[in-house]
Amino acid sequence: MENNELITNALCYINCECKNSELTIEDIAVNAGFCTDYFNRIFLNHTGFNVMEYVRFTRLSYAATELRRTDKSILDIGLKYGYDSHDGFTRAFKKQYGKTPSEYREQMKNIPVTFADYNMNATSGNRVAHALSEFKQIPSDIVIDYLLKLDAKIFGYDALSIKWNGTSILTDCDFEENGCFIGADMFFEEKPYLYLHVRHKEDIAKYLKTLAKLNPSVIQLSVEEEISEQGIKDCLNEIKYSNLNSLPQAMYFGEPFEIPKNEYTMRFLDENDMSKALAWAEEMNVEKGWTWGLDHILKLPRESHPDDQPIGMFYNNKLIGVSRVSLMEAHGFKINNCIVTAILPEYKTDKLHELLYKFSLNEMIEQGCIPYEDMQFGEQSKNNGNFTAIDIGYEIVKYTRLIEF
Secondary structure, three states: OOHHHHHHHHHHHHHHHOOOOOOOHHHHHHHHOOOHHHHHHHHHHHHOOOHHHHHHHHHHHHHHHHHHHOOOOHHHHHHHOOOOOHHHHHHHHHHHHOOOHHHHHHHHOOOOOOHHHHOOOOOHHHHHHHHOOOOEEEOHHHHHHHHHHHHHHHHHHHHHHHHHHOOEEEEOOOHHHHOOEEEEEEEEOOEEEEEEEEOOHHHHHHHHHHHHOOOOOEEEEEEOOOOOHHHHHHHOOOOOOOEEEEEEEEEOOOOOOOOOOOOEEEEEOOHHHHHHHHHHHHOOOHHHOOOHHHHHHHHOOHHHOOOEEEEEEEEOOEEEEEEEEEEEEEOOEEEEEOOEEEEOOOOOOHHHHHHHHHHHHHHHHHOOOEEEEOOOOHHHHHHOOOOOOHHHOOEEEEEEEEEEO
């Protein structure tokens, strides 16, 4: 088993066991499949962290998120993540974040939590830099500003994804002069999911050949110059890959929809609603008509999508449908990342899907977002109202090119 896969095993084990105050480097090495003698050195070379430094980092990053998202006492949070006293937790937290837990909670209480706050991707950039020594990391804020200035309509979602996912940015050139960079933020098993942005079409083949050496799961390609799907395939002639997908990205620039008077009540779900909705969801299954939408809205752990905001549709005070909306912001640019709807089978109609969808879209416009959509096309649209985003006025602004390996 290669070191990359063993490092992935170690990172997964640490994330699962970080609450254990008795966790040791030997525990992690054995469970990851490493010989302990050289484990710390190999871990450092691949991730940029010493093993136990990463354990502390992970514990405190989870603790920081709970300080922002819950009203739990500081002591309870500290105890949960392996600290045996308030003072010990406070000292460790201040060393990492430069402020005490109470100061951090006060300062961050009104700032939305993003996927990046969970620091699940903290090692990705270092792992890619370890494999490609000619690439160096640069601050992501520089790239976010660049993409928004370049064309927020076309590249704004990419900029938001970099912030939301905590993407590490690497380049082998003068970025501002050449406009080429790699983004790394996820590993599927031992394989990285990479984002490649180039300015000119002639740069595509060179960078893809380099990145293919990393044995990636997916490379998401973005090109400033216009290029067709066939043009990209021509750049892949010498590269072994399994599939090229071109997925539409669309935005809605129109007015809010007029919602006719009807017998349905729609509103954001509160905590009491959510407990009922989760119990309700457990009774349902795919055989009764449920789709990916319900799992995404209600069943996934909140830490995997902290930006999601569920909206409920009620009929005679009964919750019959739920939609998922997600507000994302980077450097003043705000979008709502795709709307997904799910409705109880006995009430499910295309008309109700569309009604809930349009109500949700209106709510996002009210919050100052540009509605964005990459789901309501093809098979997904058949499951959620049998209409596409284009049918109700979205404009395709770009195609996401996904090269699968």
